[in-house]
Amino acid sequence: MNAPIPASLSHPALARPDAGPLVLALPKGRILSELGPVLERAGIAPDPDYANEDSRKLRFRTNDPGLDVVRVRPFDVATFVAFGAAAIGVVGSDVLMEFDYPELYAPLDLRLGLCRLSIAAPAAVLAAEDDPARWSQIRVATKYPRIARRHFAARGVTADVVELSGAMELAPSLGLSRLILDLVQTGSTLRANGLVEIEHVANVSTRLIVNRAALKTRPELLGGWIARFRAAAAAS
Amino acid sequence: MTTHPSLLPAGFSDVLPPEAETEAAAIEAMLGVFAAHGYERVKPPLLEFEDSLLGGAGSATAAQTFRLMDPVSQRMMGLRADITPQVARIATVRLAQAPRPLRLSYNGQVLRVRGSELRPARQMAQAGVELIGADTPEADAEVVAVAAEALAAMGVPAVSFDLTLPTLADALLATLSLPPEQDEALRHALDRKDAAEVASHAGSLADVLDELLHAAGPADRALEALAAATLPPKPRALAERLARTVAAIRARAPDIALTADPLEFRGFRYYRGIGFTVFSAALSEEVGRGGGYMAGDEPATGVTLYPDAALRAAPPKPRRPRVFVPVPLAASGAALRRQGFATVAALGPVADAAAEARRLACSHLATEDGDARPLSGPLEGS
Numbered sequence: 074m075n076a077p078i079p080a081s082l083s084h085p086a087l088a089r090p091d092a093g094p095l096v097l098a099l100p101k102g103r104i105l106s107e108l109g110p111v112l113e114r115a116g117i118a119p120d121p122d123y124a125n126e127d128s129r130k131l132r133f134r135t136n137d138p139g140l141d142v143v144r145v146r147p148f149d150v151a152t153f154v155a156f157g158a159a160a161i162g163v164v165g166s167d168v169l170m171e172f173d174y175p176e177l178y179a180p181l182d183l184r185l186g187l188c189r190l191s192i193a194a195p196a197a198v199l200a201a202e203d204d205p206a207r208w209s210q211i212r213v214a215t216k217y218p219r220i221a222r223r224h225f226a227a228r229g230v231t232a233d234v235v236e237l238s239g240a241m242e243l244a245p246s247l248g249l250s251r252l253i254l255d256l257v258q259t260g261s262t263l264r265a266n267g268l269v270e271i272e273h274v275a276n277v278s279t280r281l282i283v284n285r286a287a288l289k290t291r292p293e294l295l296g297g298w299i300a301r302f303r304a305a306a307a308a309s
Numbered sequence: 310m311t312t313h314p315s316l317l318p319a320g321f322s323d324v325l326p327p328e329a330e331t332e333a334a335a336i337e338a339m340l341g342v343f344a345a346h347g348y349e350r351v352k353p354p355l356l357e358f359e360d361s362l363l364g365g366a367g368s369a370t371a372a373q374t375f376r377l378m379d380p381v382s383q384r385m386m387g388l389r390a391d392i393t394p395q396v397a398r399i400a401t402v403r404l405a406q407a408p409r410p411l412r413l414s415y416n417g418q419v420l421r422v423r424g425s426e427l428r429p430a431r432q433m434a435q436a437g438v439e440l441i442g443a444d445t446p447e448a449d450a451e452v453v454a455v456a457a458e459a460l461a462a463m464g465v466p467a468v469s470f471d472l473t474l475p476t477l478a479d480a481l482l483a484t485l486s487l488p489p490e491q492d493e494a495l496r497h498a499l500d501r502k503d504a505a506e507v508a509s510h511a512g513s514l515a516d517v518l519d520e521l522l523h524a525a526g527p528a529d530r531a532l533e534a535l536a537a538a539t540l541p542p543k544p545r546a547l548a549e550r551l552a553r554t555v556a557a558i559r560a561r562a563p564d565i566a567l568t569a570d571p572l573e574f575r576g577f578r579y580y581r582g583i584g585f586t587v588f589s590a591a592l593s594e595e596v597g598r599g600g601g602y603m604a605g606d607e608p609a610t611g612v613t614l615y616p617d618a619a620l621r622a623a624p625p626k627p628r629r630p631r632v633f634v635p636v637p638l639a640a641s642g643a644a645l646r647r648q649g650f651a652t653v654a655a656l657g658p659v660a661d662a663a664a665e666a667r668r669l670a671c672s673h674l675a676t677e678d679g680d681a682r683p684l685s686g687p688l689e690g691s
Binding site: 182 | 527
């Protein structure tokens with residue numbers, strides 16, 4: 074029969090379990106290992122399974138009964154925290170730029186995973202008579218479609234984005250696109266694939282992010298965690 | 310590809326029983342609180358000519374307003390995205406002669422061109438009050454207290470009010486005279502509380518802005534941080550007004566949870582003076598927003614609550630009990646309704662009244678003595 078559906082069930086993403094531990098979302102991959110010492114200095118010791126990338130568990134308890142850790146893809150950290158599924162998270166500023174969620178605050182730069190977002194092109198193409206100032210429309214392969222469109226729109230160029238989730242460096246040589254927009258740390262992957270950086274888009278570093286509503290409604294709790302991360306980041 | 314006949318445009322939905330009744334009852338409860346505090350109802354139309362809808366305070370809603378052409382006057386019309394500017398128009402034109410301070414209330418549906426990721430709905434309910442012709446901490450306190458009482462009447466738990474100074478960032482950034490591009494980047498960084506980005510754009514204001522970003526939190530801590538910060542005269546005046554408003558709210562309703570975020574400037578950009586955002590700890594979205602603005606030449610303050618959001622935070626209300634009334638007992642219906650039952654009348658003779666009652670999702674069956682007996686056992690389909 075039509076028993077009243079609790080409103081919270083019809084909008085699962087918005088109803089926040091008020092009780093229960095705070096959830097900290099951490100990104101798999103590049104940043105996870107660099108983050109270990111910061112967590113340690115912040116006094117957070119997740120279950121041993123957490124550091125094991127092969128573990129099938131997704132949610133881990135910590136030494137603090139009030140804090141659980143989830144380990145998800147970097148792009149998903151932003152989404153979990155934006156919707157309030159996790160109150161706090163760690164993510165690269167590249168992901169923040171791409172999603173630009175209004176519900177995310179980035180109160181602390183952890184100064185980890187430093188790199189840059191750049192546009193790269195095959196060296197051979199550049200040598201030819203291709204003048205970027207004359208571009209009206211270009212095709213770019215990237216996993217950052219919104220950053221790419223915004224970046225080129227700002228200089229009056231329409232970007233046709235080919236969205237890839239990895240191995241962007243292959244795209245120009247196989248004729249998928251002329252340009253790529255990707256993270257560059259040392260530039261060695263680009264060089265190995267015959268690409269050169271032609272434009273710097275942004276510097277990237279790792280940020281501590283918090284959910285806006287969580288910070289507004291539990292300022293002491295969230296403020297306390299931000300302060301702990303601040304001290305931990307400053308000590309490095 | 311064929312479209313399913315009941316597919317609605319993105320951001321629009323049907324509201325069914327029992328939610329539609331719950332929503333209507335909740336809005337009624339809020340309006341009752343508004344009326345009890347002397348706020349009189351007004352009912353602006355859904356559509357206005359673009360020039361009047363988007364004039365004055367309404368200009369801030371232009372980007373979110375659906376337009377359509379009036380075939381009669383051949384002029385462009387807008388579907389309201391917010392009711393506050395309409396009430397401000399009514400107050401300054403048709404009710405210009407009414408005594409001040411003028412207290413008006415309203416409720417209605419608004420349409421937005423775009424939903425947000427968190428809140429994809431493009432049609433939403435608004436219910437609110439506007440207090441026109443007063444620009445005092447006591448007026449701020451009244452609006453906050455009335456909003457708190459309205460949310461309490463709906464049963465919304467753990468409500469808090471986040472006080473803001475919507476023009477503080479403007480006043481501070483004006484002293485920097487940044488080129489437009491950098492100014493925009495700095496505002497964006499402030500809005501996202503991105504400390505690193507703020508520091509890279511803020512030049513001589515970096516320290517002050519950093520302090521104020523970290524001042525967001527419990528109201529007292531924010532006031533201390535504002536008091537300690539070095540501020541030019543205009544921002545200083547805003548900070549002092551915030552302190553007086555906090556004191557006025559505490560004096561009027563000491564139990565209201567207050568936080569403050571001096572640098573926040575979200576929402577339609579007509580707010581000035583003291584602004585506020587209403588949250589419930591049970592919810593990741595806002596349940597209302599309010600603050601000071603200009604209604605024509607008059608200072609005004611008000612609050613708009615979002616009943617849809619508030620209902621998601623409120624515990625579900627028990628449904629009105631439904632009683633099945635067979636034809637021979639039809640005369641007892643009025644008495645049962647007076648007791649609070651919803652009566653479901655049989656339209657003809659039925660073989661098994663109890664079974665029919667269950668089939669129609671009734672919880673009770675009318676009895677010979679004019680009473681209702683609860684139906685035991687599981688109801689159909691549950």
